[in-house]
Amino acid sequence: MNAKGYEEYLLLKRAVEALLSEHEKLVELTTGLKNELSDARRQLTEKNEEVKELQARYERAKFSGTILGSGEDAVTARRRVSELVREIDKCIALLDR
Numbered sequence: 001m002n003a004k005g006y007e008e009y010l011l012l013k014r015a016v017e018a019l020l021s022e023h024e025k026l027v028e029l030t031t032g033l034k035n036e037l038s039d040a041r042r043q044l045t046e047k048n049e050e051v052k053e054l055q056a057r058y059e060r061a062k063f064s065g066t067i068l069g070s071g072e073d074a075v076t077a078r079r080r081v082s083e084l085v086r087e088i089d090k091c092i093a094l095l096d097r
Contacts, residue, residue: 063077
C-alpha cells in the first residue's frame with residue numbers, strides 16, 4: 001500500500017469511528033427520550049384519571065349542594081331526581097312482570 005492509500009485508509013477509519021461514536025450517542029439519546037416519553041404518558045394517564053375523579057366529585061358536590069339550596073339550580077336538581085325515581089319505578093315494574 002502506498003502512502004496516499006494509507007492516508008486515505010486512516011481518514012476513512014477516523015470517519016467510521018466518528019460515525020460509530022455519534023451513533024452510540026444517538027442510541028443513548030433515543031433510549032433516554034423513549035424513557036421520558038413513557039414516563040410522560042404514564043403521568044398523563046394518571047392526571048387524566050385524577051381529572052375524571054375530581055370531575056365526578058365536583059358533580060356530586062354540585063348536585064348535593066343544589067338539592068339543599070334554592071333557586072333555579074335546586075329546581076333543576078329536584079326535577080332530575082324525580083326523573084330518576086320515575087325511571088327506577090319503571091324498571092321495577094318491568095322486573096315484576
